[in-house]
Amino acid sequence: MKPSFHHNLVNGPFEDPLLYVRLFWQRRAILFDIGDISALEHRSILKVSDVFVTHAHIDHFIGFDALLRAHLGNERPLRVFGPSNMTDCIEGKLKGYAWNVIEQYPLKLEVFGIGEDTMSHASFYASEAFKRIDRGEKPLSDGVILEDEFFKVRAVSLRHDIQCLGYTLEEDxxxxxxxxxxxxxxxxxxxxxxxxxxxxxxxxxxxxxxxxxxxxxxxxxxxxxxxxxEGQKISYIMDAEPNDENTEKIVNLVKGSNTLYCEAYFMEADRDRARERHHLTARLAGRIAREGGVDNLVVTHFSPKYKGSESSPEQEAMEEFKGGQ
Ligand SMILES: [Zn+2]
Ligand SMILES: [Zn+2]
Known part of the structure; x- marks a missing residue:
């Protein structure tokens, strides 16, 4: 089957997590997380229409400035989705620059903050020096945050000490x-x-x-x-505490995915550290993929402590995913 979504992690597993999904039938792409985007070509950055941020930790969000800069001359609005504080985070970033000579730029930023059952919307337009315009809130049904012409994006709120979103992209x-x-x-x-x-x-x-x-x-x-x-389904799960509630929520969300991208920051031997730092372990990532019945598991976002070590989080996750006892 020729896929409609071409998806790949932009950076290596020890670098900032960032998933680029090209929509094959449109000249358009979407991003999950926006860490360091310097490995993306300028024309690939310009194709991005929607960004889904899991949480505002710097390794998942630092690329926003570079994206914004590339998009200033773009006619197409740029939508950014993220946790409930996303509008404050974007406003904070925008306030960090002077915007007195950009009135002629067309960029319209539309920002969505996702809560448990509601989603807030705010706009920031270059023509108005990126002044914040709050547009209110709307209720969410079944976690659907974006219903595009050909696909849906769903989100679920996970705990990572702070709120962290898990996402799934489903083609109709x-x-x-x-x-x-x-x-x-x-x-x-x-x-x-x-x-x-x-x-x-x-x-x-x-x-x-x-x-x-x-x-x-x-x-x-x-x-x-x-x-x-049946359409493709791709899921993207980053930083989440290794607890039962998160696990259950993730398994439900990712059920039947063709590909699940999942963090595996720590290995099972370091599970105390994983709990302290609010991260999944590689083995848990493997179990989630198995219980969710996904076809392919891709793990990424590994702690630097495993660089060059004999056993890798990837091995551990794959053993659990394929073997599973
Ligand atoms: Zn992280
Ligand atoms: Zn984090």
């Missing part, structure tokens, strides 16, 4: 092209297939015309090439 459904049918009809592979998928997603009328090489076809003649299947 997935469109595959039936390659055999394509060959049978003598049609070539090409850019037009992305257009076909786009038209189906938009619910375009059947008589919409689509060019394939030098011919045009009405959409109704091409629809049969598309197969609708």
């Amino acid at each position: 459904y997935h469109i595959n092209i039936d390659k055999a049918a394509l060959t049978e009809r003598g049609l070539p592979v090409g850019r037009w297939l992305a257009e076909l998928k786009g038209l189906i997603r938009e619910g375009a009328p059947d008589d919409t015309e689509l060019a394939v090489l030098d011919k045009t076809f009405p959409l109704r003649d091409l629809k049969g090439l598309a197969m609708i299947t």
